[in-house]
Amino acid sequence: xxTTPTYELTKSEKSFISQHLLFAFxxxxxxxxxxxxxxxxxxxxxxxxxxxxxxQSYYQGLTLHGVLNALIFTTFFITGFLTLTTIYGxxxxxxxxxxxxxxxxxxxxxxxxxxxxxxxxxASVLYTFYPPxxxxxxxxxxxxxxxxxxxxxxxxxxxxxxxxxxxxxxVRTPLMTFGGLITMVMxxxxxxxxxxxxLTMLIPWAxxxxxxxxxxxxxxxxxxxxxxxVYFWLLPAxxxxxxxxxxxxxxxxxxxSLARIAFWLFLLLSVPLGFHHQFVDPGVPAGWxxxxxxxxxxxxxxxxxxxxxxxxxxxxxxxxRGGKGWLGWIPKLPxxxxxxxxxxxxxxxxxFGGIGGITNASYNINLVIHNTAWVSGHxxxxxASASALSFMGISYWLVPYLRGRRLWSRKWAxxxxxxxxxxxxxxxxxxxxxxxxxxxxxxxxxxxxxxxxEWSGHLLRTSIGGAILFxxxxxxxxxxARTWWSKKLLAGPDEEVEIPVAESVHPAQETPxxxxxxxxxxxxTVALILVAYGPQLIEQIGxxxxxxxxxxx
Amino acid sequence: MSEVPGDGSVQTSLHIDPYERNWMRxxxxxxxxxxxxxxxxxxxxxxxxxxxxxxVDPNTVAIGDGPFGEPGLRAYPDGSYDxxxxxxxxxxxxxxxxxxxxxxxxxxxxxVDVQHGxxxxxxxxxxxxxxxxxxxxxxxxxxxxxYDFICTEYCGSAHAQMYGTxxxxx
Amino acid sequence: xxVSRRKSKDMEEITSTEEEFHPKGTVxxxxxxxxxxxxxxxxxxxxxxxxxxxxx
Numbered sequence: 001x002x003t004t005p006t007y008e009l010t011k012s013e014k015s016f017i018s019q020h021l022l023f024a025f026x027x028x029x030x031x032x033x034x035x036x037x038x039x040x041x042x043x044x045x046x047x048x049x050x051x052x053x054x055x056q057s058y059y060q061g062l063t064l065h066g067v068l069n070a071l072i073f074t075t076f077f078i079t080g081f082l083t084l085t086t087i088y089g090x091x092x093x094x095x096x097x098x099x100x101x102x103x104x105x106x107x108x109x110x111x112x113x114x115x116x117x118x119x120x121x122x123a124s125v126l127y128t129f130y131p132p133x134x135x136x137x138x139x140x141x142x143x144x145x146x147x148x149x150x151x152x153x154x155x156x157x158x159x160x161x162x163x164x165x166x167x168x169x170x171v172r173t174p175l176m177t178f179g180g181l182i183t184m185v186m187x188x189x190x191x192x193x194x195x196x197x198x199l200t201m202l203i204p205w206a207x208x209x210x211x212x213x214x215x216x217x218x219x220x221x222x223x224x225x226x227x228x229x230v231y232f233w234l235l236p237a238x239x240x241x242x243x244x245x246x247x248x249x250x251x252x253x254x255x256x257s258l259a260r261i262a263f264w265l266f267l268l269l270s271v272p273l274g275f276h277h278q279f280v281d282p283g284v285p286a287g288w289x290x291x292x293x294x295x296x297x298x299x300x301x302x303x304x305x306x307x308x309x310x311x312x313x314x315x316x317x318x319x320x321r322g323g324k325g326w327l328g329w330i331p332k333l334p335x336x337x338x339x340x341x342x343x344x345x346x347x348x349x350x351x352f353g354g355i356g357g358i359t360n361a362s363y364n365i366n367l368v369i370h371n372t373a374w375v376s377g378h379x380x381x382x383x384a385s386a387s388a389l390s391f392m393g394i395s396y397w398l399v400p401y402l403r404g405r406r407l408w409s410r411k412w413a414x415x416x417x418x419x420x421x422x423x424x425x426x427x428x429x430x431x432x433x434x435x436x437x438x439x440x441x442x443x444x445x446x447x448x449x450x451x452x453x454e455w456s457g458h459l460l461r462t463s464i465g466g467a468i469l470f471x472x473x474x475x476x477x478x479x480x481a482r483t484w485w486s487k488k489l490l491a492g493p494d495e496e497v498e499i500p501v502a503e504s505v506h507p508a509q510e511t512p513x514x515x516x517x518x519x520x521x522x523x524x525t526v527a528l529i530l531v532a533y534g535p536q537l538i539e540q541i542g543x544x545x546x547x548x549x550x551x552x553x
Numbered sequence: 554m555s556e557v558p559g560d561g562s563v564q565t566s567l568h569i570d571p572y573e574r575n576w577m578r579x580x581x582x583x584x585x586x587x588x589x590x591x592x593x594x595x596x597x598x599x600x601x602x603x604x605x606x607x608x609v610d611p612n613t614v615a616i617g618d619g620p621f622g623e624p625g626l627r628a629y630p631d632g633s634y635d636x637x638x639x640x641x642x643x644x645x646x647x648x649x650x651x652x653x654x655x656x657x658x659x660x661x662x663x664x665v666d667v668q669h670g671x672x673x674x675x676x677x678x679x680x681x682x683x684x685x686x687x688x689x690x691x692x693x694x695x696x697x698x699x700y701d702f703i704c705t706e707y708c709g710s711a712h713a714q715m716y717g718t719x720x721x722x723x
Numbered sequence: 724x725x726v727s728r729r730k731s732k733d734m735e736e737i738t739s740t741e742e743e744f745h746p747k748g749t750v751x752x753x754x755x756x757x758x759x760x761x762x763x764x765x766x767x768x769x770x771x772x773x774x775x776x777x778x779x
Contacts, residue, residue: 057710126707132667132684133709215668216683254746257567279602280679282686286604286779293591297584304580307753308573312746319744326751355760359767363591364600367677368771371670371705436770438674440705448713450674450701505568512565547610548684551642551667553709572746576753583757590768599776677777690777 007091009084014402016097020080020104021399023111024073025480028388031068032473034061039427039466042459044446058444059124059553066127067118070233070383072111075146077391078236079104079153081398082180085239086157088499089177092167095160103152106145114142124553126442128222129202131213134550137206140198147191154184172508172516175259176501179239182263187232189525190271193224205550212546216283220540223274224533231270233383235263237390241310241343244394246502248340249333251317254309256504260515262309265302268525272532273299279366288536289363295532296361303354310347313502338413342393345421346386349428353381356432373462374435376442377428385428389420392476399483401497404490408482412475419472427465430458603680603688606661611684615639615665626650633657638717640669640682642709645702648717652694659691670705673719681706694721 009017034055037047041058048058055061083100087093094100116138117123123135129143161173161181173181197218204210242259246252253259275292278284318329335341356378359365369375400407407413435441437455445451445459490496504511569577594600614621620637624646627635636658639646652658662671662682669682673692680688694700704715 059707059710130668130706133707214685216686219681219683255568255570255573258569258573278681280688281681282603282683282688283605286602289602290592290595294588297588300584301577301580305573305577307756308576308746308749311752312570312573312749315746315748316744318748326748329748351756351759355763358587358760359764362587362764362768364595364602364677365591365767365771367600367602367679367777368767368774370679371672371681436767438672438703440670440672440703442707442712443705444713448703448716450703450716510565510568512567515567543608545608545610545685547612549612551709553707570746572750576750579757583761587764594768594771598772599778600771601777601779604779675774677771677774690779692775692777695775 007088009087010093012097013083013087013093016101016104017080017083018402020076020083021395021402022484023108024076024080024391025395025477027068027072027076027111028473029477031065031073032470032477034065035069035473036463036466036470037061038065038444039463041444041446043463045463046444046446056121057124059126060118060121062442063118063124063126067114069388070127070379071143071146074233074383074387074391075150076107076111078183078232079107079150081236081391081394082157082183082239083153084398084499085176085180085243086160088501089174089180089243090160090164092160092164094156095163096156099159100153100156103149103154103156105149106152107149110142110145110147110149112142113145114139117142122552128226130222131202131205131215131218132548132551133553134206137203140202140206144195144198144203147195150184151188151191154188157181157184170513172256172511172513174243174501175253175256175504175508176239176243178260178516179235179243179263182267183232183235183239185522186228186235186267186270189529190225190228190232193221193226193274197221197225201546205546210546212548213550214540214544214546215548216281217540217544219278219281220274220284220536223277224271225274226277227274228270230379230382231266233387235266237343237346237387238263238306240390240394241306241347242313243502244500245310245340245343246313246317247500248337248343248397248502249314249317250321251313251502253502253504254312254316256506256508257511257515258305258309259504260511262302262305264515264521265305266299267521268528269295269299269302271525272528273361274533275536276361276363276366279363280370283540284536291532293361293363297358300354300358300361307351307354314344316505336410336414338407338410338417339393339396341414342396342417342420343390345417346389346393349381349385349389349421349424352428353378353386356381369435371441372435373431373439373441377431377435380424380428380431385420385424389417389424392420393417395476395480397497397500399480400490401499403484403486405483405486406488406490406495408479408486412479416472416475416479419468419475423465423468423472425465426461427469430461430465434458434462600677601690603690605686606689607687608685609663609687611663611665614663615641620661621663626652633659635659635661638662638671640664640671640704640715641666643704643711643715645671645704645715645717649720650717651720651722654697654721654723655693655695657691657693660689662688667708668706669708669715671702672705673700673702675700678702679705694719697721697723 117136123139125133273295276296318332321332323329323332624637624639664684672679700719
């Protein structure tokens with residue numbers, strides 16, 4: 001009844017996943033060029049004039065940084081990685097490989113279509129693209145195709161799982177597959193917001209079919225997707241932390257049941273809380289903002305479960321490796337494995353991301369930090385640490401596995417993960433402090449007239465942190481590139497890269513069957529979205545006012 | 554997807570370690586404490602966030618007879634003020650305002666072009682300015698001094714230049 | 724059948740090493756985390772209170 005104990009991916013499966021990663025890493029390499037330019041500008045060192053005419057403005061650079069790193073790198077990496085967790089977890093090929101290929105190439109076409117206007121400075125609207133700032137219509141078409149492509153890949157995973165379920169009745173869905181499926185199903189629901197925003201408002205408006213946009217309604221649509229987007233970034237990292245990292249650390253998952261409960265709660269709670277990004281918006285009633293604040297508190301709960309389960313798994317592993325005392329298990333963990341150190345350090349940074357997140361979500365406390373540098377500092381601890389650094393760690397075994405080549409340098413990889421950690425601590429701490437002092441986000445502070453002397457030390461720290469992060473990002477890119485095209489093929493069985501699959505202390509089959517049952521959770525998720533968003537959507541759509549003409553930045 | 558998968562012959566149970574169970578309880582307590590503190594500040598003490606005030610037409614709001622046609626301070630006999638501000642690329646009108654210490658000011662801000670931010674430094678006045686909407690908050694200024702109000706939302710190339718000054722005199 | 728065989732194998736491991744495992748270190752790490760969380764959250768909360776009321 002249990003399927004074969006091992007499953008070797010076919011050459012074409014490996015190359016399909018590799019294609020995802022290639023686009024992801026190219027996006028990361030280009031997008032990361034612009035991060036330090038922002039950070040240096042804060043100290044008054046502005047490289048942008050030197051980049052003309054290729055890059056024409058600070059905001060063109062910032063748009064490239066946000067779109068390529070936060071949207072493209074993540075989406076391509078995630079769809080590639082979750083292809084692996086689907087087929088390797090289920091130990092069967094994709095049901096419709098062609099469907100997934102169509103999804104992937106749809107994303108590629110979308111990426112190229114959006115890239116052209118961005119590179120021509122025709123879409124310097126940042127990755128939130130709030131109207132009435134208007135981009136070239138191909139920017140919106142491109143983003144739409146990227147999202148639609150990711151949907152199609154998600155359908156491919158779901159069809160594959162349904163086929164597996166028919167072949168394996170009564171078997172618990174392997175955790176890595178389960179987490180990936182939840183990520184993609186959540187993503188389907190969550191992206192309805194920007195789909196409606198782009199298709200019903202922004203595209204007709206950019207084409208001149210309607211005279212104006214409704215900027216407030218657009219914000220509501222955007223943040224319907226915008227917060228769950230964070231969980232789309234994060235959950236694949238959780239998949240690795242729960243279903244792979246315990247094995248890499250030499251142990252087992254502490255609780256399969258609680259891991260599944262956490263994933264279900266993320267499905268249930270990721271979407272109906274977007275108003276916590278709109279606490280200071282004029283067009284959303286305070287009462288609804290308060291309700292979404294409380295729902296955001298609720299989604300903190302599964303992350304706290306995750307913290308315990310993952311750390312306990314690591315503690316168990318560290319004790320098996322000879323760790324003694326309260327904390328003696330920590331140094332016993334295999335820190336010399338860059339894949340492990342990346343994920344451990346990502347987890348530590350994410351502690352601070354969580355603290356900032358619960359602060360942001362706290363209704364009126366948001367007044368202190370809204371639209372300040374605090375926010376950018378915060379999401380560099382989530383998407384750029386918990387997710388990005390974990391993805392780098394995953395890449396350190398995934399790329400050798402897919403390409404059949406030895407990692408070019410473990411030493412570089414190890415140093416790279418620590419540099420990211422140190423650089424991010426400096427950068428994000430400075431950004432948080434700047435935010436508390438009132439520094440706005442998305443602003444070239446080097447040229448702002450209202451910057452007091454008090455900020456200068458922190459602005460400098462931002463630059464230093466940014467420089468370290470840049471070095472780290474390029475050490476990663478270089479290492480991966482050298483590995484990718486290396487001539488050193490893996491030789492023999494002792495060099496073989498194994499996909500880490502963590503067993504659970506209590507086998508997954510002992511987890512209650514109800515935790516593998518979608519119907520009640522899907523009904524609950526849709527119901528909660530309707531309750532939390534329905535009345536305001538009816539109100540705001542009912543009062544739609546398409547009177548804002550577009551402005552090209 | 555519609556049925557509970559069969560259990561086979563395996564005994565199932567929800568294994569929750571007692572330590573982890575207590576951690577989950579602690580998490581709930583912590584969140585309840587935070588929520589209580591936030592609720593008290595918001596609804597008992599009056600630290601509130603903006604709520605819908607008025608819809609306007611961004612194309613005409615600043616040229617009609619309405620209060621935004623002539624933005625600026627309106628003083629009332631009880632010593633309080635209304636301040637109407639029009640935000641546009643890349644300035645606030647007015648951008649210099651003087652009031653006396655101890656006075657209560659109600660800010661009404663709207664935009665005639667793109668989205669902006671309106672944040673008064675060292676206070677909790679922090680609003681998204683959305684075309685078609687009026688953002689409103691009220692605050693009392695007891696401390697004399699100079700308060701910059703800055704644009705905190707990207708509004709175009711010269712966004713960093715967009716600010717004004719509120720002076721509170723003794 | 725495969726299921727029950729796998730189960731019994733793991734049960735052996737559980738009885739030999741699992742029963743004594745109490746995640747005390749995890750509790751300590753998370754206790755430190757919660758203290759830092761409360762401290763930093765409360766700091767920003769107090770900044771909010773110190774900056775004065777905003778009413779609607």
